[in-house]
Amino acid sequence: MTVYLVRRILQALLVVLAMSLIVFIGVYAIGDPVEILISPDADQIERERAVQALGLDLPLWQQYAVFLTKALQGDLGRSFVYNEPALKLILQRMPATMELAFGATILALIIGLPLGLYAGLRPDGRFSRMIMAGSILGFSLPTFWVGLMLIMVFAVYLGWLPSTGRGETGTLLGMQWSFLTWDGLRHMAMPAINLSLFKISLVIRLTRAGVRETMLMDYVKFARAKGLSPARVTFVHVFKNILIPVVTVVGLELGSTIAFSVVTESVFAWPGMGKLIIDSINVLDRPVIVAYLMLIVLMFIAINLIVDLTYSMLDPRVRLESKGT
Amino acid sequence: MTAPTLEVRDLQTHFFTRAGVVKAVDGVSFSVGRGKVMGLVGESGSGKSVTGFSIIGLVDPPGRIAGGSILFQGRDLAKLSEEEMRDLRGNRIAMIFQDPMMTLNPVLRIDTQMIETVQAHKKVSHEEARQRARDTLGMVGIPSPDERLKAYPHQFSGGMRQRVAIAIALLHEPQLIVADEPTTALDVTIQGQILAEVQKLCATTGTSMIWITHDLSVVAGLADDIAVMYAGRIVEKGAVGEVLDKPLHPYTHGLIGSVPSRNKRGEALRQIPGMTPSLLNLPQGCAFRARCPRASEACLAEPIMAEIVPGRDVRCIHPHLEAPEAA
Numbered sequence: 001m002t003v004y005l006v007r008r009i010l011q012a013l014l015v016v017l018a019m020s021l022i023v024f025i026g027v028y029a030i031g032d033p034v035e036i037l038i039s040p041d042a043d044q045i046e047r048e049r050a051v052q053a054l055g056l057d058l059p060l061w062q063q064y065a066v067f068l069t070k071a072l073q074g075d076l077g078r079s080f081v082y083n084e085p086a087l088k089l090i091l092q093r094m095p096a097t098m099e100l101a102f103g104a105t106i107l108a109l110i111i112g113l114p115l116g117l118y119a120g121l122r123p124d125g126r127f128s129r130m131i132m133a134g135s136i137l138g139f140s141l142p143t144f145w146v147g148l149m150l151i152m153v154f155a156v157y158l159g160w161l162p163s164t165g166r167g168e169t170g171t172l173l174g175m176q177w178s179f180l181t182w183d184g185l186r187h188m189a190m191p192a193i194n195l196s197l198f199k200i201s202l203v204i205r206l207t208r209a210g211v212r213e214t215m216l217m218d219y220v221k222f223a224r225a226k227g228l229s230p231a232r233v234t235f236v237h238v239f240k241n242i243l244i245p246v247v248t249v250v251g252l253e254l255g256s257t258i259a260f261s262v263v264t265e266s267v268f269a270w271p272g273m274g275k276l277i278i279d280s281i282n283v284l285d286r287p288v289i290v291a292y293l294m295l296i297v298l299m300f301i302a303i304n305l306i307v308d309l310t311y312s313m314l315d316p317r318v319r320l321e322s323k324g325t
Numbered sequence: 326m327t328a329p330t331l332e333v334r335d336l337q338t339h340f341f342t343r344a345g346v347v348k349a350v351d352g353v354s355f356s357v358g359r360g361k362v363m364g365l366v367g368e369s370g371s372g373k374s375v376t377g378f379s380i381i382g383l384v385d386p387p388g389r390i391a392g393g394s395i396l397f398q399g400r401d402l403a404k405l406s407e408e409e410m411r412d413l414r415g416n417r418i419a420m421i422f423q424d425p426m427m428t429l430n431p432v433l434r435i436d437t438q439m440i441e442t443v444q445a446h447k448k449v450s451h452e453e454a455r456q457r458a459r460d461t462l463g464m465v466g467i468p469s470p471d472e473r474l475k476a477y478p479h480q481f482s483g484g485m486r487q488r489v490a491i492a493i494a495l496l497h498e499p500q501l502i503v504a505d506e507p508t509t510a511l512d513v514t515i516q517g518q519i520l521a522e523v524q525k526l527c528a529t530t531g532t533s534m535i536w537i538t539h540d541l542s543v544v545a546g547l548a549d550d551i552a553v554m555y556a557g558r559i560v561e562k563g564a565v566g567e568v569l570d571k572p573l574h575p576y577t578h579g580l581i582g583s584v585p586s587r588n589k590r591g592e593a594l595r596q597i598p599g600m601t602p603s604l605l606n607l608p609q610g611c612a613f614r615a616r617c618p619r620a621s622e623a624c625l626a627e628p629i630m631a632e633i634v635p636g637r638d639v640r641c642i643h644p645h646l647e648a649p650e651a652a
């Protein structure tokens with residue numbers, strides 16, 4: 001098990017290194033921040049001084065070397081705009097995005113699992129057909145449009161829920177969280193639903209497909225032949241098996257949810273990482289962009305690792321194999 | 326004579342599909358006495374499994390029992406509610422499936438799968454259920470059952486898994502076990518060991534058994550009676566020795582080989598030229614007609630099951646009644 005972990009972590013480091021290079025070159029190719037950062041009235045000398053101060057006069061490979069050395073010391077550069085460490089800026093916004101993504105994932109499981117289970121057990125029922133039709137909508141309606149509709153209905157028309165910001169926050173582990181206060185939760189409701197729509201559909205479809213497939217397995221028939229109650233067959237024998245693919249996919253989706261919460265955060269003016277990165281791209285705040293992308297890469301790797309570990313906990317067959325290596 | 330444990334009368338199990346009604350079991354009758362083993366043989370698709378699932382009440386939709394009765398200790402299973410049936414399943418009537426790799430749930434430990442079966446039918450503590458599970462595992466020849474209880478199915482070989490499945494079937498000492506080709510997927514030595522043990526267990530507990538198989542050697546060694554199925558019907562039945570030695574129906578004859586002799590016992594079923602007819606549109610008259618070497622005009626009328634020779638029921642217009650050809 002430890003050998004397995006060490007190997008996975010070494011692999012992860014290589015991926016991070018490769019990604020840092022790609023990200024760095026990519027961002028360099030986007031455009032020259034000097035045009036945006038320095039006022040057009042500045043004279044040649046002022047300009048050169050600024051360029052030098054930012055280290056933008058060095059050739060690309062030297063800039064990369066400087067970046068890498070500093071990155072290894074935990075310094076991902078300072079934002080050109082805010083003149084603060086890029087990492088700090090991002091980490092400040094991280095709880096907002098995290099709670100949104102986790103909220104959306106939990107919603108997706110709470111709503112998606114029962115609906116998918118029902119649709120899988122009664123594939124021909126009218127309610128099942130409605131669920132499946134709904135899941136197609138969830139897949140195909142654009143997030144920003146649904147977000148705007150939610151605001152129209154629940155904020156503007158009915159006036160039930162606030163439409164912008166995080167509301168009141170509480171402190172936990174030195175970070176600010178909206179889910180700790182009632183007002184914060186009310187602020188979170190719409191963006192979380194908006195972000196979870198796609199995932200609910202995904203969970204419904206996965207669960208339904210899993211149930212239908214599992215119900216045909218011999219071991220389910222054998223469980224019934226043992227005289228077990230339908231509830232026991234469904235919730236122990238079938239459910240435990242479909243949890244494996246659902247946990248895997250939902251876990252892996254968590255990364256994309258965090259990365260793509262950009263749209264939802266913009267629509268609801270949710271002050272998370274997504275909003276920060278959009279603003280930073282607009283002004284070509286290179287260090288922030290690079291730091292954000294690096295962080296996302298790290299997060300994807302960490303999530304993959306956690307999913308693999310959870311997966312092996314759920315599936316005894318995998319558990320044994322990883323012990324052997 | 327005491328009443329048989331199981332008496333199936335004119336069982337009809339049909340699948341109501343979009344393409345039409347599939348009469349997978351169409352008028353099957355047989356009985357199994359206490360402590361007796363009945364071998365149910367026939368080609369693939371002849372309706373053996375559907376017969377077994379009808380008895381235990383697990384026919385998958387769109388199938389259902391459309392007629393007939395299944396008398397088990399005097400009660401008609403075909404008329405019981407799902408609740409009453411669930412009470413019997415795994416308790417008074419147990420089933421063993423063909424593929425031991427597929428019958429145990431891969432994500433649940435053996436103890437979970439055994440204890441839940443005990444507790445489904447008996448109000449006993451977890452610990453008592455566990456002891457029962459352990460004792461039964463020991464009974465079917467699993468070494469160090471205490472440890473093995475904590476294992477997952479994938480940690481067992483195929484033969485061991487089938488023993489576990491058999492142990493699960495035996496947990497409540499059922500009066501009837503329906504075994505659907507339980508040894509087909511195993512290699513010959515393991516098969517032999519399991520057969521010997523099952524036979525011993527049946528003899529000591531008085532459990533009756535329906536043993537579904539393709540393998541005549543298994544039937545010859547294990548069963549008391551035999552019923553041969555073709556296209557959803559039983560075409561011949563009788564005591565195992567007599568049917569194997571002197572098959573009366575052309576289909577049975579073909580299965581065993583044209584020359585009946587003692588040496589032929591212990592062989593797998595022969596391939597008979599031709600295909601099983603589609604159950605959706607069976608030919609007029611005898612369903613075996615297209616493949617039967619003895620078929621005649623008369624076979625256009627449907628043959629009925631009749632006791633031609635004492636103790637021998639056959640569904641054929643021209644049975645092999647003449648003396649066996651030179652052997």
Ligand SMILES: Nc1ncnc2c1ncn2[C@@H]1O[C@H](COP(=O)(O)OP(=O)(O)OP(=O)(O)O)[C@@H](O)[C@H]1O
Pocket residue numbers: 340342347349367368369370371372373374375376385386387388604
């Ligand atoms: N779910 C179903 N829907 C429609 N028809 C079915 C269904 N299950 C079984 N049948 C029909 O019942 C017939 C008998 O099937 P059964 O499984 O009993 O055969 P079998 O004798 O057990 O064959 P094998 O030796 O291959 O196990 C099949 O030919 C098939 O046409």
Ligand code: SF4
Pocket residue numbers: 574575576611612613614615617618619620621624628640641642643644
């Ligand atoms: S009834 Fe006729 S066709 Fe059918 S098995 Fe007998 S001889 Fe053959």
Ligand SMILES: [Mg+2]
Pocket residue numbers: 373374375505
């Ligand atoms: Mg079968």
